[in-house]
Amino acid sequence: MKNITILGSTGSIGTQTLDIVRANDDLRVVAIAAGSNIQKLEEQIREFHPEIVCVYNEEAAANLKIAVADTSVKVVAGMDGLIETAVYKGADIVVTAFVGMIGIRPTLEAIKAGKDIALANKETLVTAGHLVIQAAKDYGVKILPVDSEHSAIFQSLNGENRKEIDKILLTASGGPFRGRTREQMKDVKVEDALKHPNWTMGRKITIDSATMVNKGLEVIEAKWLFDVDFDDIQVVVQPQSLIHSMVQFKDGAIIAQLGTPDMRLPIQYALYYPERRFLAGDRVDFGKIARITFENPDTDNFIGLKLAYEAGRIGGSMPTVFNAANEKAVAKFLDRKIGFLEITDIIQYCMENHKVKENPSVSEILEIEQWAYELIENRW
Numbered sequence: 001m002k003n004i005t006i007l008g009s010t011g012s013i014g015t016q017t018l019d020i021v022r023a024n025d026d027l028r029v030v031a032i033a034a035g036s037n038i039q040k041l042e043e044q045i046r047e048f049h050p051e052i053v054c055v056y057n058e059e060a061a062a063n064l065k066i067a068v069a070d071t072s073v074k075v076v077a078g079m080d081g082l083i084e085t086a087v088y089k090g091a092d093i094v095v096t097a098f099v100g101m102i103g104i105r106p107t108l109e110a111i112k113a114g115k116d117i118a119l120a121n122k123e124t125l126v127t128a129g130h131l132v133i134q135a136a137k138d139y140g141v142k143i144l145p146v147d148s149e150h151s152a153i154f155q156s157l158n159g160e161n162r163k164e165i166d167k168i169l170l171t172a173s174g175g176p177f178r179g180r181t182r183e184q185m186k187d188v189k190v191e192d193a194l195k196h197p198n199w200t201m202g203r204k205i206t207i208d209s210a211t212m213v214n215k216g217l218e219v220i221e222a223k224w225l226f227d228v229d230f231d232d233i234q235v236v237v238q239p240q241s242l243i244h245s246m247v248q249f250k251d252g253a254i255i256a257q258l259g260t261p262d263m264r265l266p267i268q269y270a271l272y273y274p275e276r277r278f279l280a281g282d283r284v285d286f287g288k289i290a291r292i293t294f295e296n297p298d299t300d301n302f303i304g305l306k307l308a309y310e311a312g313r314i315g316g317s318m319p320t321v322f323n324a325a326n327e328k329a330v331a332k333f334l335d336r337k338i339g340f341l342e343i344t345d346i347i348q349y350c351m352e353n354h355k356v357k358e359n360p361s362v363s364e365i366l367e368i369e370q371w372a373y374e375l376i377e378n379r380w
Contacts, residue, residue, distance in 0.1 A: 003090050004271065005031040005115070007082065007106060008097030010040040012202045013120045013146065013263065017095050018044065020268045024277065030090040033082055033098075033106075038064040045073050052088055054081040056102070082106045087113035093271065095146070096121040099204050100327055101320075101369055104128050104362060111135045118270035120146035122221045123327075127320040127365050129224030143225065144270035149218055150225055151266030152244035152257035157226070158274070160249070168222055169246035169254070171238040172297060173198050175210045178239060182301050188340035190333065198241040198261045207330045211343050212297065216308020217326075220319050223312060230312050235305060237295040242284060260284055304344045307351065317357040317368050324372035325350035338380055350375055 004021070008014045009032035021027045033054035034041050038061075045053060045068050052074045055061035061077035068075065076084050079102075086094055086106035094110040095118040096103050103121035108131060110117060117136070119125070125132055136143050145151050149170055157165075176195050177185055193210040194203060201209070208214035219233050236246075246256040259265055260282045268279055299306040304326070311322035329346040332338045338346070350372050357364060 001026050001028055002271070003028050003030045003092050005029075005033075005085060005088055005091040005094040005110075006097060007033045007086060007094060007103065008035075008099070008120070009044055010034040010037040011097055011099065012205075013095070013097035013267065016264050017097070017267050017271075018048065020264055020271065020279075021048065023280065027271065031085045031088040033085045035098075036060040038067065042067050045071060049073075051090060052076065052085055054085040056082060079105065083109045086110040087115070089113075091115060093118055093144075095267070095271075096124065097146075099123075099202060101127055101324065101366070104132075104365065108132060108135055108362065111139050111141050114139055114141060116142040116144065118144050118146050118267070120267075122147060122217050123323050125221045125224045126217050126323045127369075128362065129220070129319075130359060131362065133224050142273075144273055145221075145225055146263075146266050146270050147218060147221070148261070148263060148266050149245040150222060151269055153222065153226060153247055155257045155269065156245070156247040156255040160247070160255070162226065164250050165226070165228060165232070165247060166250045166252075167248040168226060168228055168233045169248060169256075170215065170218060170222060170233055170235050171241075171243050171245050172212065172215045172235055173209070173241045174237045174239050174295070174297075175212060177210055178237065178295075178298075180301065182341060185301070186339065186341055190336060193333075193340060197239070201263075203334060204327075204330055207333060207343070208326070211304045211340075212302040213304035213308065213326050213344070213347070215297070216305045216311075217323065219305075219308055220312045220322075230309055235297045237297050238292065239295070240289075240292055242289070242292055258284060302344075304347065307344065307347055311351060314356060315358075317360045317365070318351060318354065320360065320365050320368045321350050321354045321372050322347055324369040325376065328373050328376045332376075332380065342380070346376055346380065349379065 029048040031052045036057035058077040065075040093116040097120040241261045311318040325347040329343040
């Protein structure tokens, strides 16, 4: 029996993780956490019987405590509660599926508590990769990627010598606006940006895919996960989303991981690594595939990807600024307070106005996040 904790259990990754639990009787959920969706949390508590649950919003936590008073579950709240849930002694592995920089502290504390990490919170590595990777080495825990692209790279490296990597080929669908110019995207509406052609994801990551900022975040994440230079990470647009990513080796050989666009596969692979389990669902039928096509990314019209490479190469606190500015800008776009193109304009503005700090601590990372938020609020 493997006991798991899910941080972000009501979101897209969290609910798909629970689908896997339903299909496997040797997985047990001992702890869950979410932001404020207590209706879904109550349903999950009554179905999976976790021992502890965190609601980040304290008022919502108080309401949930009343709603589940007939159960034995412990309800906690806030960042302290989130950390208590992340380090819960009964868990073997923690699925970190919260969106945003809220995931940094609980992930680091879970590592220190000796928990393996199924990492779906890319912001943790983007902003604190230097801390997280070192902590994982110090405490002897595994960081198992859940992003489909990083899982594909991880799978492609199975049995290979990582010192023989020549290049990582990180694939991208191109999003709903692939082929459009900035002029053609200036009047994009929220509803248009939320229509991803291949994947079903949460609202924030779907917008990130539309701007291609998501791919930029994944580039920075790949640098930390696989210990490669930015010059050795190439983004390749593959619109059919069948090839999830590839690794090119020194001898020119390329190993790729293919499959239907189903996030349950990388989630399940992380939970059971190195074992593979049966997973119900569609299979790729090569007899029905007309073609698989490739393009170079358009960094002139989708400048978020170019800015991510720039932030990553500068390093230090600059990736935190890139990430924090994007989080605030996407929130403003979803609230219809700014236009679609202003998302990357805001990121660029914050990067241009930031004085880089080398090797920032967690507290400094969170202070820089607030600095970026305040800078944006004062301008937009």
